[in-house]
Amino acid sequence: MIAAQARHVGWVLRSNPITAVAAVAATLLCFIALIGPSIVSYDPIASDVASALQPPSAAHWAGTDQLGRDVLARIVYAARLDLAIAASAVFLSFIVGALIGSVCGYAGGRIDRFVGRLVDVLMAFPLFVLAMAMVVALGNRVENIVIATAIINLPFYIRFARAEVNVRRDAGWVEAARAGGEGHLAIVLRFLLPNVLPAMAVQISLNLGWAILNAAGLSFIGLGVKAPTPEWGIMVAEGARFISTGKWWLVAFPGLALMLTVLCFNLLGDGLRDILDPRMRT
Amino acid sequence: MTAPDAPLLAVEDLHVTFTTRRGLVEAVRGVNLSVAPGRTLGIVGESGSGKTVTAYAITRLLDSSGRITKGRIQFQGMDLVQAPTRTMRALHGAAISMIFQNPRAALNPVRTVGLQIADALRAHRTMTAAQARKRAIELLDEVRIREPEKRIDAYPHELSGGMCQRVVIAMAIACEPALLIADEPTTGLDVTTQKTVMDLVARITAERNMSVLLITHDLGLAAKYCQDIVVMEQGHVVERAPPLRLFSDPQHAYTRRLVAASPTATSRVEDLVPDASLAVPLPPLRPKTKPAPGTAPLLEVQNLVKRYGETAAVDGVSLTIAAGESVGLVGESGSGKSTISRMICRLIDPTGGDILFDGEAIGSIAAREFHRSPLRREIQIVFQDPHESLNPRFSAFDSIAHPLRRLGGLAGDALKARVEDCAKKVGLPLDLLDRFPHQLSGGQKARVGIARAISVGPRLLVLDEPTAALDVSIQAVTLQLLERLRREENLAFLFVSHDLNVVRMMCERTIVLQNGRIVEEGQSRALFDAPATDYTRELVAAIPMREVA
DSSP states (O other): OHHHHHHHHHHHHHHOHHHHHHHHHHHHHHHHHHHHHHHOOSOSSSOOGGGTTOOSOSSSTTOBOTTOOBHHHHHHHHHHHHHHHHHHHHHHHHHHHHHHHHHHHHHOHHHHHHHHHHHHHHHHSOHHHHHHHHHHHHOSOHHHHHHHHHHHHHHHHHHHHHHHHHHHTTSHHHHHHHHTTOOHHHIIIIIIHHHHHHHHHHHHHHHHHHHHHHHHHHHHTTSSSOTTSOOHHHHHHHHHTTGGGTOTHHHHHHHHHHHHHHHHHHHHHHHHHHHHOGGGOO | OOOTTSOSEEEEEEEEEEEETTEEEEEEEEEEEEEOTTOEEEEEOOTTSSHHHHHHHHHTOOOTTEEEEEEEEEETTEETTTOOHHHHHHHBTTTEEEEOSOHHHHSOTTSOHHHHHHHHHHTTSOOOHHHHHHHHHHHHHHTTOSSHHHHTTOOGGGSOHHHHHHHHHHHHHTTOOSEEEEESTTTTSOHHHHHHHHHHHHHHHHHTTOEEEEEESOHHHHHHHOSEEEEEETTEEEEEEOHHHHHHSOOSHHHHHHHHHSOOTTOOGGGSOOOTTTSOOOOOOOOOOOOOTTOOOSEEEEEEEEEETTEEEEEEEEEEEOTTOEEEEEOOTTSSHHHHHHHHTTSSOOSEEEEEETTEEOTTSOTTTGGGSTTGGGEEEEOSOTTTTSOTTSOHHHHHHHHHHHHSOOOHHHHHHHHHHHHHHTTOOGGGTTOOGGGSOHHHHHHHHHHHHHTTOOSEEEEESTTTTSOHHHHHHHHHHHHHHHHHHTOEEEEEESOHHHHHHHOSEEEEEETTEEEEEEEHHHHHHSOSSHHHHHHHHHSOOOOOO
């Protein structure tokens, strides 16, 4: 079974080299986020004014910022924080959204209509502005950024799960499960959800990139993580002040990290669906 | 000019190869066939025989992974294999046209049928919109659509399946092609609709001296409407003969199997599989013991009603099934047979009436709660499409084990033993139990579905078109299997089907439904031999029968 699974993953990666590149990049990224901070030799917070604003060099590969902190070290530390925020936000909205969506898709009727309108209302707001408002109202803390990002992601998961469950609810195997003595709730949780997860995995990967952008965006306008903490959005915001004087590395490197991360998750999406879908296996 | 008796279409040594994930697959391996002007050639075979691929190769409409690797297709003096795409486009519709299995899918849902017929006309002829409309009305009239002036502005969803297929036929004949390729044109249509559609095709093509290539899995249909039949198996043509000879004296072993497996008015379940190594041994029928007077029948349905809004899908149906009895439920689509079977299975709630199982009223238990009832295990169901009835994420073992876990409370070794026992009963090799549905063939999936239904030892099995999605040879074995299980386990069957030949063979009693009401019921043989109502008579007459020599 495991060997077959490995063969299948190998086949997907071989037949789709872009997925393979994205998978390698994503693995590398997670690796950096996990153990990067213990490898880099500079403190990301302690300032060293003597060596402020140095361009990239052998000692500081990505240069130093206005307080003399090593930019590369800050990028590496920030990777952990940004990925953690994005991953927990997406995880949260995925779990909650999949549950609400599949119950609506299965039950239909009044619950479905009510939740559907609620989602419509939520989506009528510009989502980033909504996230800003939530962070302002709840307080400028990491967990609130996670919650705000999760809530603005929620409508996509609810709609997606609803649509996927809705087309399957009259399938023979669902009726067979009922004839086999399964109640409605158990059917949603144990039969329908596992079947819609592969399709939703694509959504997770796409949303991870989006959630990272969202978190960085909040920090960029001063509503996210607070200043001395290394975070890509803050780094870009702070660096932007120096760009007119030619200190490009303050913006370019964190911006590049952000861009590559988002790109990598977007590219991973389709490959993930192929890997997770049992019907794609031989 | 070709000689008058030269074939219109001659396929010589055709090979088609598909590039798939597991390498090259040869779907058609050296097919030879020819169609003379004005003749109808049937291509029969089971799924995977290459019959549809052959047709698509002739029209050069293979999908991008398929390639004609060898052979010639002579049509009107040219070789279509070598023809450039532009030539083929000019031929499509004008010289060769096709009608497909699902007429709704072949029509554009956002354009009126009149415009679509006009499109077909104006693709090959220069004519004004008004001329095209006038001709479209004539064409609708020719395919026997009543009030064509009104229907021409209808959208496909406003027409029934049979009407849609007639519109597709109108489009196909619009430019007077010489060859019509009909790929399973009536699969999914009711038997009476099938008859009108096929009669129409036969009349129109005879009037215009068109040649027809009829691709079908239904031997009866091919026998009735074709002058010649080729039988295909695994990409080869194994036999070619006129229908009468093909059925009375099949030469090839595969043809013999196919002919035996196709039920006719006189078939018996025992005879469906001539090959002794494949046949399922049937135990002798049990002598019927009259139930003691006063005991309730196994199932008693009284005045069952199901309404959806204003319309009644089921309108006052009463029936009984005795223990061990098999009762057929037949009728056309929309007659309410599926709704009745789901109400009896307690998967949906009736609007009115009662369902008594073993004398106990179960109609009033909400379908939502019925899974907790001790009677849940007594009534089980086998679904129409074996693929669609298996959870894609469950292995065969899990699918069979599920009701045992939930209703039988089995686990561990006892569960494993019982699942294996069920698999043996339905003839499913034990090493397939680890496989997922997409790794099983249609027949194997059907066995898993049956094993799941009998695993908890029900006394009533509802069979909802259990073989409609299966090839005839697999249907034959599946029907034998069901019959054996019924005899061994003394199961009662409610057998829902649109295939009257199957019902006549499998059921002691038959109930005929129309628009949610029972129009006739009685002993199967008597009912089919001498129908009492016009509706039943029409149904019986519409079955494409082949001559039994």
